[in-house]
Amino acid sequence: MFSPSTTKLKPSLTVCLLLTLLFTALGLILFHIDLPDQWLWLLAGAIAIHWIYAIGLHGLRVWPNSITAIDLTLDQQGEVNCRIHHRRGTSQLVILDRDSLLTAPLTILSCRPDNSSEQILPKFKRQLVILTKDSTNPEDYRRLRVLLRMAPQATPPS
Known part of the structure; x- marks a missing residue:
C-alpha cells in the first residue's frame, strides 16, 4: 500500500565530492586540448564558475533554487x-x-x-x-x- x-x-559531502571529481576531469581534459591560451583560460574560468554553481545547487543546497x-x-x-x-x-x-x-x-x-x-x-x-x-x-x-x-x-x- x-x-x-x-x-x-x-547538504551532501558525497555529492560535493562527485561534482568536484567531474569538474576536475573536465578541467584536465580541457588542458590536454591544443587551444590558444586566451580560450583555454576563458573555458577554465567558465568550468570553475559552473562548478561553484553546481556545488551550491546540488551539494550544499545554498542557492534559492x-x-x-x-x-x-x-x-x-x-x-x-x-x-x-x-x-x-x-x-x-x-x-x-x-x-x-x-x-x-x-x-x-x-x-x-x-x-x-x-x-x-x-x-x-x-x-x-x-x-x-x-x-x-x-x-x-x-x-x-x-x-x-x-x-x-x-x-x-x-
Whole structure:
C-alpha cells in the first residue's frame, strides 16, 4: 500500500565530492586540448564558475533554487505525483521522467514541470535532483527509492 512521503534534503559531502571529481576531469581534459591560451583560460574560468554553481545547487543546497524537499503523493487515478520544494520557500508539481536513475549509492531524479497545474515558478525544461545516502535520513532515502521503483508513474501528456 502506498503512503504519502516527504523527504527532507540536506547538504551532501558525497555529492560535493562527485561534482568536484567531474569538474576536475573536465578541467584536465580541457588542458590536454591544443587551444590558444586566451580560450583555454576563458573555458577554465567558465568550468570553475559552473562548478561553484553546481556545488551550491546540488551539494550544499545554498542557492534559492536548490531543492530542499520532495513530496510523493497518490492521485485519484493511482499515479504518483511528485512536488519539489525550493529553498526560496516555493514548491512546484513535477513529472518524473523515465530516465531517472535509482540505485543504492546514487539517485538522480530527472523532472519537468507539470503543465496541467497552475505554476507559480518560472517554467524550466528539466531539473535534476541528485541524492545520496548522506543527503537525507538513510531510512527516508531507502523509502523514497522503494516508492519510486514500485509505484506507477504519471504518464506524460502527448
